Amino acid sequence: MRGALILSVAIFLSGALQTLALSPYDYWVASIGSLVLFLALTKALDPNSYLSPKSAFYHGWLIGFGLFASGASWVYVSINTYGNAPPALAGFLTLFFVAALGLFHGFMFWLYSKLKSKYLGFNVLLFATLWVGNDLVRSVFLTGFPWLFIGDSQLDGPLSGWLPLIGSYGTTLILSITSGALVALSIDRQHRTALLVTLLLIALWTPGYLLKDKNWTVSTGKLQEVALIQLNIPQELKWKSTQRPKTIDLLRKMTEAHLDKDVIFWPETAVPLFYTSARPLLSQFGRKAEAQNATIVTGIPYSGWDSETKSTVIHNSVLAIGNGEGIYHKQKLVPFGEYVPMQDVLRGLIEFFDLPMSNFRKGEENQSMLSVNGFSVSPFICYEVVYPDFVANRSIGADYLLTISNDAWFGESIGPLQHLQLARLRALENGRYMVRATNNGVTAIINTKGQIEEQIPQFSQGTLEGQVRIYEGETPFSRVGSMPIQILCIFTVFIGVSLRWRSNSNKAQSL
Template sequence: MQWIDRLRGPGWMGNLLAIVAGGLTTLALAPFDLWPLGLASIALLYQVLQPLTPRQAALRGWCWGLGLFASGVSWVYISIHVHGYASPVLAGLLTGLFVAGLALVIALTAWLWAGWLRPIKAGWWSCIGFACLWVAQEIFRGWFLTGFPWLYQGYMHTDTWLSGFAPVGGVWLLSLLTVLTACLLAEPAVWKRLPQAACASALLLAIWLGGLGLRHIEWTQPAGDPLSVALIQADIPQSRKWDPDHIQHTLSLYRDMSYAQGPVDLIVWPETAIPVLQTQAQGFADAMAANFAEQGTTLITGIPVDNYDTGELRIYNGIMVAGSAGNHYLKNKLVPFGEYVPMEQVLRGLIAFFDLPMSSFSRGPAVQAPLEAAGYQLAPFICYEAVYPDFAARLAAKSELLITISNDSWFGESIGPLQHLQMARMRAMESGRWMIRGTNNGVTALIDHQGRITASIPQFEQLALNGWVQPREGLGPYLRWRSWPLSLAVLVVLLACVIRRRRYRQPT
């Protein structure tokens, strides 16, 4: 067993194993969905951190994070190189810095574990403490510097028994149960004695069978009749989206594809489908709305909203119900560099990537009302906003339907858009509400209240998706309390871990 000790101990072999282990989590998520590899990924990290000092653990955690983010989000290279016009070397450098920076969060987590929280004796407390610290890390990563809530462990269970816990505690509860499962399976101290092994087995059965049972509970109820919807996927090339010479073609394409759908309750155009400021496109939008109203159809579209109320021009990434004044939503969670440039005065003009078209959006208010359409309240999320669990839950609780519009053209044929779809499915499960998901080039889909895709169309094709959605009402536990109960429980457990560790270290 000497080779196992060498892998777990400090040195390049353990660090290399950590990089490989981090990459396994990506394979557990969409589009691969090999979820057992996610358990193996966490189990390996848990084991290779055990004998290390805080400094050694920080390096190993960083290596694990490097494997995770290099395999899972390096698709940002496409947006930097192809659409940001950076050379391959520069795009690779910026992508590497992005990945390495994200991995620092895992390094911090490992340092805290080894220096402050890891019990002196491995066992139950070690497994529970590590799982709680992991959830704290995910919550922190979704908040720090506006957040990057991507590649959470809980997302790998959108189609497993654990998905039953989504309406109870959201994706972070799924992450907690995932990591706890992995740590228990990987902790020899739990399985050495029969009573402890029996307790561990009972707990694991309770978690997984409990999730299966919860999947059969309906936390929400239908509200009114189903709505017919048509989602227009125009597949506008990103390179032509903001080209003034291409705007008329874009508007004509959306118009013609929409008229071809016939009478439906809702027609949805994707993010910034109208590539013209609202004040300039208002006549077009109102005319379209009036024509659709004659057949009982409501048009919802993405559009840049310009505002002069503060005495200066502010432009927002918006979604509006056409022909209904003030019935719009302004995006709050902006994508760095794509929609705004941090340290703008320093970075603007250095390279083309820092001067992308429409990268000067203003941030919309944190608290806004849902959209009103077809007699229902719709919780709107623009692109990136659908990946923020608590942010989405706040609006969903006031609505009967979810609607998200997006433009994932930035990421080409990578796995990024498929990961994005998986997170949208989780939002539907958490809220117990159907989701309308309209995109420029995919994945355009209708998702039911249990996260199942009821209809979709292929990526990278000019098509319309027709289907039905069922408005629903009622609040499940997560929609009612969001992550507060879980966060409090995590905090209590981590505090208990610190206290226990200090007691064991005190001389007798």
């Protein structure tokens, strides 16, 4: 009993260890240490060690639970502070959230136990592909939660050269294979195995280092002078009517001081009014900007009439005014923050299910980019930038990328810094500059290598001035996204099913 408890705690901690590999800690080697520890504790790769499906599910859930409990518990801040849920209730809802996310890992490891073979090498590949397959499924299930991938740790790691080719999913695969191969050495200690593992690691890790300075996209030599405004409006004041005139006056002062720039970027829902009510104000700003040959890009809630449902719909949007045009409605909505699943049941139960602006409608697919002083900008609102394939698809043809956000919902937790890391990853994966305008930080200009060129610290008010360089062409990941990784996952599972079927057939014939 005591041994089982110690094992459970150790597996939970192996999951928590993965969080240390990501921002703001950035100990990337912890991503390998986590999986090595997990595989060693469960003896999952050893062909001679039986792994029951029940134990596999439980142990898989435990490592997932440890990962999300340590890495995604920042949801507590928005539930408790801004949803006004008592600490006990907020803690329970947070615990339920992270425990439910752990189920993805539980099902992944359960499937592994079903397909595990007598071949050590195949077991390494099977585990690695199922691990990254779990991330792929988690990215699309319901609205998706593509967060806390171990491959994200390689943004500043030795495998960063792989990111423009195979993305974060691909580096997750490499780290998983590496971890499995190291554990395999302790199972099969023959010189031949050691040689194969050494050659494998050289083949996987050397290109990642050598390709770090490879430029997959090409600078056009053109650039835009930009200003990014960070308002730092406390979330509890943002939507109060008494704060609205102060916010608008602040926007006016900070913007008029930078109309000599090509583009001035405001953060998500910077204007605390619906578009229909804000049109006179926006027209005024637009005329001033156009007179200076400048563009203002702002986040704003947009309301419109839906002829099909014969009702008013609300979008979380971004639009360009002045010497620019276009409007984009957010497609990837945050559950409970921007819409409430099963709202007929949940609304009214607690204040968290009635947060301000939590009834948005998702925008249509294939929306046009923003035109900004003659350049095409692909916008992403807050949560959207965390989706690797979504960003890759919308980066094609863009001169640069934009993400606007309001991370004030998550206070001083690690969530906003993880969010920044993901924006940097998308810039590197797609070989484009990324402009990141936020309400309370971190506002930044990110180059094509995912490095921050300029930034404003969190929880401060100010304007970031800088240059955005225009690049053309596409990275391999921009063109094909995660499709090769998906194919590998499906193919490996197919091989696993075939091997299991053959094994069962041989057993039946021997009886």
